[in-house]
Amino acid sequence: MRRILSIALAVALESYLDLPRWYGARHGGDAAKELTTQLSLIAASVSRTAGEIYASEERRMRDHTRYLRDRDTEPPPV
Numbered sequence: 008m009r010r011i012l013s014i015a016l017a018v019a020l021e022s023y024l025d026l027p028r029w030y031g032a033r034h035g036g037d038a039a040k041e042l043t044t045q046l047s048l049i050a051a052s053v054s055r056t057a058g059e060i061y062a063s064e065e066r067r068m069r070d071h072t073r074y075l076r077d078r079d080t081e082p083p084p085v
Contacts, residue, residue, distance in 0.1 A: 011052055019045040 023042040031038045 011049060011056070015045075015049050015052075019049065 019042060023038055026038050
């Protein structure tokens, strides 16, 4: 996630901001469309990563619940 934000987002914004204003106007807003596409792709990637993190935490919670249940149902040691 850090790479996405520190590299991908930075490159997208920097590339767009480095273009002179007249260039964008002359080329029909292609640069703005390209930036919008890049930002959408970055947002989708961040969303997928967040989903994976949350799914991992959810599995961890279920595993802990299972552990607690199993612990209480085991017979005491002899």
